[in-house]
Amino acid sequence: MAQTFSANSHDTAALTARIEKRWAFLMVGIISLLVAVVIFTSLHWAMMPPSRVETINPSTLHLSGEFVESNLGSAVEPDGSITVRVVGQQYSFTPQCIVVPSKTLITFRVTSADVIHGMLITGTNINSMVEPGYISTFKTEFKQPGDHLMPCHEYCGVGHEAMWANVKVVDKDVFSKMALNTRRLTCDF
Amino acid sequence: MISNKRLVLAHFWLAFAVFGVAILLGEWQMFIRSPLHAWLHNPDLYYRSVTAHGTVMGYVFPTLIAMGFGYAITELALDQPLIGRRWAWAGYTMIIIGSIAAVVPVALGLDSVLYTFYPPMIGNAFYYIGVVLVVVGSWIWVALMGINLQAWKRAHPGAPVPLPMFANVAAAYLWGWTAVGAALELLFQILPVALGFSNTINAGLSRVLFSWTLHAIVYFWLMPAYIAFYTIVPRAIGGRLYSDTMARISFVLFLVFSMPIGIHHLFADPQVGSGFKFIHSVFTAMVAVPTLLTVFTIGASVEIAARLRGGKGVFGWLKALPWDNPQMLALAFSFVMLGFGGAGGLINMSYQLDSTIHNTQWVTGHFHLIFGGAIVIMYFAIAYDLWPHLTGRAMRDLSLIRAQLWLWFIGMIVTTFPWHYVGILGMPRRMAYFDYSAPGAAGEAIWVVMSTLGGALLVVSAVLFLVILYRNHSACQVEPAPFTFSKAIHEPVSLPLALNGLGLWVGLMIALTITNYGYPIVQLMGLPDAKVPAVFVGAK
Numbered sequence: 001m002a003q004t005f006s007a008n009s010h011d012t013a014a015l016t017a018r019i020e021k022r023w024a025f026l027m028v029g030i031i032s033l034l035v036a037v038v039i040f041t042s043l044h045w046a047m048m049p050p051s052r053v054e055t056i057n058p059s060t061l062h063l064s065g066e067f068v069e070s071n072l073g074s075a076v077e078p079d080g081s082i083t084v085r086v087v088g089q090q091y092s093f094t095p096q097c098i099v100v101p102s103k104t105l106i107t108f109r110v111t112s113a114d115v116i117h118g119m120l121i122t123g124t125n126i127n128s129m130v131e132p133g134y135i136s137t138f139k140t141e142f143k144q145p146g147d148h149l150m151p152c153h154e155y156c157g158v159g160h161e162a163m164w165a166n167v168k169v170v171d172k173d174v175f176s177k178m179a180l181n182t183r184r185l186t187c188d189f
Numbered sequence: 190m191i192s193n194k195r196l197v198l199a200h201f202w203l204a205f206a207v208f209g210v211a212i213l214l215g216e217w218q219m220f221i222r223s224p225l226h227a228w229l230h231n232p233d234l235y236y237r238s239v240t241a242h243g244t245v246m247g248y249v250f251p252t253l254i255a256m257g258f259g260y261a262i263t264e265l266a267l268d269q270p271l272i273g274r275r276w277a278w279a280g281y282t283m284i285i286i287g288s289i290a291a292v293v294p295v296a297l298g299l300d301s302v303l304y305t306f307y308p309p310m311i312g313n314a315f316y317y318i319g320v321v322l323v324v325v326g327s328w329i330w331v332a333l334m335g336i337n338l339q340a341w342k343r344a345h346p347g348a349p350v351p352l353p354m355f356a357n358v359a360a361a362y363l364w365g366w367t368a369v370g371a372a373l374e375l376l377f378q379i380l381p382v383a384l385g386f387s388n389t390i391n392a393g394l395s396r397v398l399f400s401w402t403l404h405a406i407v408y409f410w411l412m413p414a415y416i417a418f419y420t421i422v423p424r425a426i427g428g429r430l431y432s433d434t435m436a437r438i439s440f441v442l443f444l445v446f447s448m449p450i451g452i453h454h455l456f457a458d459p460q461v462g463s464g465f466k467f468i469h470s471v472f473t474a475m476v477a478v479p480t481l482l483t484v485f486t487i488g489a490s491v492e493i494a495a496r497l498r499g500g501k502g503v504f505g506w507l508k509a510l511p512w513d514n515p516q517m518l519a520l521a522f523s524f525v526m527l528g529f530g531g532a533g534g535l536i537n538m539s540y541q542l543d544s545t546i547h548n549t550q551w552v553t554g555h556f557h558l559i560f561g562g563a564i565v566i567m568y569f570a571i572a573y574d575l576w577p578h579l580t581g582r583a584m585r586d587l588s589l590i591r592a593q594l595w596l597w598f599i600g601m602i603v604t605t606f607p608w609h610y611v612g613i614l615g616m617p618r619r620m621a622y623f624d625y626s627a628p629g630a631a632g633e634a635i636w637v638v639m640s641t642l643g644g645a646l647l648v649v650s651a652v653l654f655l656v657i658l659y660r661n662h663s664a665c666q667v668e669p670a671p672f673t674f675s676k677a678i679h680e681p682v683s684l685p686l687a688l689n690g691l692g693l694w695v696g697l698m699i700a701l702t703i704t705n706y707g708y709p710i711v712q713l714m715g716l717p718d719a720k721v722p723a724v725f726v727g728a729k
Contacts, residue, residue: 013679020435020485027481031474038470038540051463055718064341090724115310115724116392118548122615122629128543129458131392136459140303149629153548153617155303157310157726158233158583161620164627 050136058113058132061087067111074100081104081105088117088130088152090156092160097166098150098189101175102142110136118154121167129154142169190671191264193271194579199281200257201572201579204250205655207288212243212651214238216644219604222626222636223641232621233260236301239619243304246561247322251286251410253363254568256280256330258413259357259417261575263334265672267341273333280333283326290473291319299727303619305403306379308395311723314383317375324368342690346392349681350689352436353420353674359440360412362695363405366702367448370401393460394713402453408447408476410560414523414567415440418487421574423675425516428494431486433677434688435474439486441687441694442479448698449705450476451539457547464707466540467522475536480531484524491520493678499561511544515590519570522598526562530555535608542626551612554605561647562601569654578672582664586657593657596650603643607636 061067066132067087073095075083082104087094089112100106108121110130117130117189123146130152168187170178178185191197218238221229229235256277263271271277293315294300300312338350338358378395381387419436423429430436452469462647492506500506511517533555536542546552577584585591613634616623625634687693712720 009509016432017434017490018677023485024478024482027478027485031477034535034539035471035474038467038474041541042467050457050459051466053462053463053712053716055716057718058721063425086305116307116396118617120547120549120615120617125541125545127457129455129548131459132721133391133716134393135457147628149615149627151615151617151620154234155239155619157724158236158301160236161232161622164624171332172598189604 017150018184023176050138052135052137054137054150055133056111058111061111061113066109069094071184073186074098074106074179075184076179077142083107083109086110086119086130086161087113088119089113090115090157091152091163093119093152093163093165094149095165095186095188097168098173099168099185100142101172102145102169102170104175105139107137107139107143115156116154117144117152118157119150119165120153122149122151124148127153145169145171147173154177190268191261191578193260193264193274193277196271196274196277196281197257197261197309197575198579199534200253200260202259203281203285204253205572205658206361207245207253208250209651209655211242211250212648212718214242215246216641217650218242219637219641219644222622223637225638225641226375226464228622233298233301235594235621236303237295237298238243238293238617240301240303243292244295244320245288247406248320249284251413251560251564251568252323252327252364253284254571255360255409256327257573257586258416258575259330259334259361261579262353262357262416263337266338266353266357267673269337269341269344271333272337272340276329276333276410280326280329283322283329287319287322287324287326289319291316294727296377296422297727301726305399306374306395308374308379308382309392309721309723310363310726311379311450312726314380317383319371321375321380324372326387328365328368331361331365334358343407346559347683351674352430352433352677353416355689355691356412356416356419356440359444359694360409360416360689362691363412363444363447364409364699366695366698367402367409368717370398370403370451373401376555379399387435390723391716391719392721393458393716393719396455396458397452397461397706397709397713401448401702402451403454404451404473405447406557408443411564412440412443413571414472414564415443415483417567417571417574417591418483418520418523420674420702421571422487422516423490423494424673425574426491426494426511426514426520428490428492428675429497429498430675430677431489433679434684435482435486436677437684437688439479439482443476444691444694445697445701446472446476446479449701452705452709453543456540456543460713461709465705468705470540472701474535476529477535480527484527487520487524490675491517508577513591515573515587516570516593518591518594519566519573522594523563523570526558526566526598526601530559530563530616534559539705546612548607549612550618550619553618554608554612557608558601558605562598562605566597566601569597572654572658576658576661577667577669580662580664581666582661583658583667583670584661585664586660588651589657592652593650596646596653600650601711604640604647605643607640607643611636626701637715642666 148167150165294313300316495506502508
């Protein structure tokens with residue numbers, strides 16, 4: 001084998017280059033396909049991460065604006081959709097337990113009062129960073145009633161491991177009855 | 190012939206010594222947060238340990254390996270003595286001083302901020318200063334690599350730069366530029382607050398600057414492993430490198446494409462717009478190309494070795510490979526782990542799939558498999574290959590070496606596969622303990638125990654590795670054959686300018702960094718509202 005390399009060096013060089021090029025084109029093709037899938041899903045399912053670059057002063061969250069304590073939790077919008085407002089701080093979320101209806105469009109608006117936090121809801125693909133100075137906004141819909149855990153997933157200090165909240169998804173009709181007499185809902189309303 | 194043996198050995202030994210300590214911390218972390226141990230009374234001990242483990246494994250260990258290997262390559266590939274040996278020792282000293290300055294306050298609990306810093310949390314300034322010193326020490330190496338290459342080129346006008354040196358200098362330039370992001374964050378955002386000149390910080394901007402470093406640093410860790418794939422393994426198993434040109438193309442593609450992609454770490458962040466997230470996702474897909482090219486070139490090079498040894502058939506040649514050769518074994522293990530890790534990586538980079546696993550144990554599993562697995566096993570292989578040339582003594586413990594590599598491979602799979610799985614279940618990263626009795630978390634307990642056992646195998650393997658290297662220093666003296674790198678089937682006679690120097694590619698790397706990072710950084714700098722009060726950690 002070694003002899004053929006040197007004897008026919010020019011031919012083998014062309015041959016090796018040809019095989020190699022074929023592979024390179026194939027790989028670029030596969031990668032392009034992956035990118036096409038990403039584009040298709042982001043447009044077709046409108047799956048977008050929180051990306052609005054909206055700022056807010058974390059020092060005055062509790063004094064005025066949409067993140068005052070009485071305004072946190074689930075709110076029914078005029079169009080029937082739900083807006084959930086949550087604040088993360090060392091080492092808890094407010095509200096600690098979120099209640100939302102199934103089969104309804106839900107918009108989360110989340111921010112932090114101190115350091116960087118994160119949140120995910122187990123069993124779903126809801127996953128966002130929660131950063132002081134910025135508001136994370138994202139939309140979702142829960143298919144069926146059930147209980148989920150909502151841990152803080154970003155290191156936020158020595159009590160990070162204790163920062164867990166709960167999400168309770170209830171039937172749409174049950175939720176409507178709960179919402180009759182109150183402006184904002186949490187599990188303990 | 191290496192004339193600066195002490196310099197190279199000093200780098201490698203310090204690297205492996207700190208690695209040995211950090212792996213014990215890692216296993217302790219896995220143990221105390223598993224169901225095998227009660228909840229830690231002082232969770233801060235866990236975060237101190239995570240900070241130290243990450244700082245050592247992420248910054249100190251791979252940097253020292255790249256530097257030591259780089260100094261060896263300079264002399265072996267260019268066949269000229271290293272220029273700037275005093276400077277090299279100065280850089281080494283800075284890394285020692287920086288590491289001590291960083292680790293002492295971490296041990297005291299003044300800097301439990303993890304190696305990713307996480308402002309607006311701010312710790313004791315000495316930790317950050319220590320990290321800066323480590324980086325500046327490594328920048329001396331970056332400069333020396335460039336200077337040595339230039340000197341060789343002046344002495345050999347028009348001659349093809351040897352592939353190992355070409356790749357080594359590409360790695361150096363990549364590191365030089367990618368470290369700038371974290372340096373900007375430390376110098377302009379964190380240190381002013383840590384030293385008391387300011388008390389607010391833009392956490393979103395800090396994260397963007399850190400992401401500039403955070404992804405390309407992985408490719409910097411990876412470079413020594415890839416250099417070994419191309420220039421050591423084919424020679425060690427008796428084969429030839431399939432293509433010198435493709436190797437160069439792969440290295441320059443890494444240089445260009447590993448930089449402008451870091452925002453894929455920020456897909457779930459509110460401070461970057463979706464447009465730039467999308468662009469970084471696409472560029473991340475492109476950086477898979479040089480790895481896929483490498484898989485082909487190295488696969489073909491290995492096949493050449495097998496056929497030269499009489500291997501036949503479409504797959505039958507696999508049997509003819511020298512499986513008892515540690516380099517063959519390390520390469521095969523590395524490729525398997527690279528395959529699984531790379532497939533996981535494609536999931537992370539895909540925008541939507543990322544949201545199912547972002548910041549879960551999946552990510553911990555992913556980078557341990559890629560870095561701790563595919564890359565570090567090649568660091569072992571590099572050490573095994575170079576050691577006789579550094580000590581002048583025979584490497585006799587071949588069966589021990591094989592056992593060590595097997596243990597590392599099995600340990601890494603047993604550690605990281607369960608991590609991936611519990612990540613999909615939604616188990617978050619970086620927690621000092623878990624409530625395994627909580628509904629929805631109980632099913633994770635058995636998997637966490639399994640990965641703790643995998644970690645124990647890794648500790649045994651690391652101890653074996655250190656013992657093998659140590660024993661070599663008292664083995665019988667030999668005169669090792671002159672060190673050579675792999676020969677290509679067609680050795681380059683003359684190369685196009687673009688593949689014989691890095692100027693064009695460094696230019697592209699900087700230009701793409703500016704187009705992909707310029708706007709997000711300028712936009713965030715223009716948001717004074719987003720400056721938030723610092724939150725100090727540690728005893729005050």
